Amino acid sequence: YTADGTLVGEEASVPLQTVFSQPVTFQTYKVQPGDTISGITKKFGLKNISTLIAVNDIDNVRQLCAGQKLKIPSIDGLYYTVKPGNSLTGISAKYNVTMEDLLDVNELEAAELKAGQQLFIPGAKLESSALQNALGELFKRPIAAKFxxxxxxxxxxxxxxxxxxxxxxxxxxxxxxxxxxxxxxxxxxxxxxxxxxxxxxxxxxxxxxxxxxxxxxxxxxxxxxxxxxxxxxxxxxxxxxxxxxxxxxxxxxxxxxxxxxxxxx
Missing domain, CATH: 2.70.70.10 (Glucose Permease (Domain IIA))
Structure with missing residues (x-):
């Protein structure tokens, strides 16, 4: 995967605008021995490993274990919790997603939002530091010499x-x-x-x-x-x-x- 978590060599089989017009759905997957985040991401046709990390609130992918259950969304993206004063227009601009996509993916009938409401932001990715942290790459050994x-x-x-x-x-x-x-x-x-x-x-x-x-x-x-x-x-x-x-x-x-x-x- 690349620095932003996108799987290398994976091409979207369906145009994103077509995918985003459908409501996001979820399924549950039970982690098997030998599974990795990138492998599970590819298995379900997703393109970015940060999707599963964000949706399942995974702090450290090294702690992924067999038998653990993961929530798998039908499209790439992440959750956003609406804050007081947020508007659909503002969230649309922040994540560079059209208002129509936000409405369709979340099955919203109106653009009015309530504080605490959760929205699924299609195509959104984790910030670099959060992704590095989850992948165990935020910290390096403090001794570079032999020890x-x-x-x-x-x-x-x-x-x-x-x-x-x-x-x-x-x-x-x-x-x-x-x-x-x-x-x-x-x-x-x-x-x-x-x-x-x-x-x-x-x-x-x-x-x-x-x-x-x-x-x-x-x-x-x-x-x-x-x-x-x-x-x-x-x-x-x-x-x-x-x-x-x-x-x-x-x-x-x-x-x-x-x-x-x-x-x-």
């Missing part, structure tokens, strides 16, 4: 005391001074020191995400700085509560811990 994982996310024995504890991120061991890279674009919300994390940086990203990079030997980023994905923000070290040179990498979504391995490419 080894020394501790994963979840329950573990504390490396100093041997007591059972919960590890809030992943540890990536590599030589002192190895560059640490911003896993995704965002704004540096903190750059400083603590007894636990040593020298560390927190970056605020879109969609409610934050990433934390700890135990640096040196911080290269500054609070308030905008950094692009791959920007050097520090150097690997062993400051704070650490047994040796490594990067401790933590991800939050809306303030809740997330296993980084479900996100990084």
């Amino acid at each position: 080894r994982f020394t501790s994963m996310f979840g329950p573990r024995l504390d490396p100093f005391s041997g007591v059972k504890s919960y590890h809030t991120g992943i540890d990536m061991a590599c030589p002192q001074g190895t560059p640490i890279l911003a896993s995704s674009s965002g704004t540096v919300s903190f750059a400083g020191y603590s007894n636990i994390y040593g020298n560390y940086v927190i970056i605020r990203h879109s969609n409610g995400y934050q990433t934390l990079y700890a135990h640096m030997s040196k911080i290269l980023a500054k609070k308030g700085q905008w950094v692009s994905q791959g920007t050097r923000i520090g150097l690997v070290g062993s400051t704070g509560y650490s047994t040796g040179p490594h990067l401790h990498f933590t991800v939050y979504k809306n303030g809740q811990l997330v296993n980084p391995m479900t996100l990084i490419k």
Whole structure:
């Protein structure tokens, strides 16, 4: 598929204007072992993988599992929840869809809308960041050099005391001074020191995400700085509560811990 989710080599068998004149219908599909989003998309004659991701509110395609039930629309597109003050004219212009198509696809008899009403927008696609996030491409490994994982996310024995504890991120061991890279674009919300994390940086990203990079030997980023994905923000070290040179990498979504391995490419 291309960067916007369109399947490569797929040609529409029916002119879009003909398809859009029919009301959207839905069917249920039970995911089979080995299924992928792109495969299911093709199976049902859809052209863009973001349709199934959006309609089924899939946060991460890697978590798609056999037995899961998906809602399959008859045409490509996504849902839009009407907000106070919205008009059919405005929504039509925003998504570059004719009012006639919106009326026909949603079987609307009038152009009047109510806040909270759901419309199916034919041909609409997810925004790039939302699609990247669902595909596990929004974040990249913060270490580009050779490293080894020394501790994963979840329950573990504390490396100093041997007591059972919960590890809030992943540890990536590599030589002192190895560059640490911003896993995704965002704004540096903190750059400083603590007894636990040593020298560390927190970056605020879109969609409610934050990433934390700890135990640096040196911080290269500054609070308030905008950094692009791959920007050097520090150097690997062993400051704070650490047994040796490594990067401790933590991800939050809306303030809740997330296993980084479900996100990084």
